[in-house]
Amino acid sequence: MTEATYELVPLDCPTCGAAVAAEGEDVVYYCTACRNGYSFDEERKQLESVEVAFALAPNVAVESYLPFWLLPAKVTIQDRKASGGGFSGLMSLFLGDGGEKGLGPGEGTFVVPAFHCSLASLTALTRAYTAHSLNLGERLGERLVGGRYAPGDARKLAHYALIASEVGKPDTLQRLEYGIEFGEARLLGVPFSRDEKGRLRDSLLGAALLEPEQPTRR
Numbered sequence: 001m002t003e004a005t006y007e008l009v010p011l012d013c014p015t016c017g018a019a020v021a022a023e024g025e026d027v028v029y030y031c032t033a034c035r036n037g038y039s040f041d042e043e044r045k046q047l048e049s050v051e052v053a054f055a056l057a058p059n060v061a062v063e064s065y066l067p068f069w070l071l072p073a074k075v076t077i078q079d080r081k082a083s084g085g086g087f088s089g090l091m092s093l094f095l096g097d098g099g100e101k102g103l104g105p106g107e108g109t110f111v112v113p114a115f116h117c118s119l120a121s122l123t124a125l126t127r128a129y130t131a132h133s134l135n136l137g138e139r140l141g142e143r144l145v146g147g148r149y150a151p152g153d154a155r156k157l158a159h160y161a162l163i164a165s166e167v168g169k170p171d172t173l174q175r176l177e178y179g180i181e182f183g184e185a186r187l188l189g190v191p192f193s194r195d196e197k198g199r200l201r202d203s204l205l206g207a208a209l210l211e212p213e214q215p216t217r218r
């Protein structure tokens, strides 16, 4: 764990020099001016370019775009022992519902929030958006807010969401050994809109309602 710093650092886009909206703990940024995305690399201590796409949302209300990671993944089952049924959660998206050992690899793309919210919301959003086929569009000149989770964090959340989606009936799944091979992470803007109480909900699927964050004093 590194020491938390609470400075608001004014960030300039490394490509075009425009000011980039960022908050203290953000590690993911999008420049509205030149439409480039960046992720702060902890080890190299510098901004790395990332590919960016936006989820197309015709006819839905958009208050702002929140950042997600698109994580291409190959999932392989090494061993599985269960008392009944096949997979019912995200595993079935990647592998089908057979669930025999030695299955796979099955390919797909995890869609994981890059912004901070409750674990319940993170899991619900990951499950809903990974299961949904999104229409991806060009980079928009819209504000895509920064995010606190780097691709490494998103990969951990993908593992968590995958398992959480399969253990709804824990007695049926007794043993599961699996592997995920991740491809290169891309940033995704997903439209959110605000309700009358100021809470944000994802506009496309309505999978989670986010409580407004308390303004942080720095």
Ligand SMILES: [Zn+2]
Residues within 6 Å of the ligand: 013, 014, 015, 016, 017, 018, 031, 032, 033, 034, 035, 036
């Ligand atoms: Zn720029």
